[in-house]
Amino acid sequence: MARKLEVKLAKGTWEEAQTYVGKIIGSKIGADKVEEGTIRRRLETIEFDCPLHYDDEAAKKAGYKGIIAPSTMVLTYVTPAYWKPGDPHTKPDDPLKAIALSLADVPAEGKRTFASDVELEFFAPMYIGDRISCEDKLLDLIHKEIRVGKGAFMVQESTYKNQHGELVAIMRMSMFRYDPPEEKGGQANV
């Protein structure tokens, strides 16, 4: 028996969702600090040979205090653990693990969702030893009927900071939440 995918989208009405606009809908702190092993594995998968991310001297010569992580790794550094000490063990019929998604916790109509537009702005660099956290805010709800069905683009703004409170990045992402004409069950394409 294979464990199933189960996406929990908080059920509610669009009127309910509207009351969340402008509010913080979630916060996250990374399971892993910025460290060389996590950077190395990222460089490995996208085959990115840039000395700023592995050569301390080269990074200093370029004006940094030392090795920095690729800017786009900010998303990885706020990903919580999928299991941590103290958590219950996974049972054979538990659903598959899903990535933490603040927008999924906003009660709204629609059984399915997928990510649409993404925008990521960078500020302070991420150094070895930094711990990144973020706060997610619901910026806007834009109702629309598109090819896949009727629903709304839910726009989230995530503010990423390091342990000193310095601004590291801001991401704006929209996800379309909708009910397809003839379908049952939740599904998230992220």
Added chain:
Amino acid sequence: MYDWDRKIDWSKQLYFEEVEVGSEVSPVSIPIDLQQLVMEAGANRDFSSIHHDRDLAQASGAPDAFASTSFVLGMFERTLREWMGLKGSIRKLGPFRMTLFMSVGDVVTFKATVKDKHKEDGKGIIDLDILAETPKGQTVKGTASVILPTKE
């Protein structure tokens, strides 16, 4: 023809003054296969099933397991970094929209074209159009902005 053996000379630095509007950034191509997607998920920590599980990806309407937003962001960072050198920095990626799945078997090419250049508080800002494509068509389209050192 794409040079799969190309090497980057990191001693070279691109300066604001050298950039011409309309010029193209050297494209970067990468093949996507299930092994690569699994390594990618392990590295970026996005374990959504659609990015590594063929059956679940297909059940969601995709042709196969497909690349994540994190992968797209990382590849655009690589493309822009290889072009601008170590003393530039990425100011903004996006807004961009993913229009086609980048899935197992696809070779994805990441591209950028200089759209505008201007100075802001003495900083050299370059605005670019970015896109990714596979032989099936355009998969990502959007804009980006980088900060380049100036010669002054």
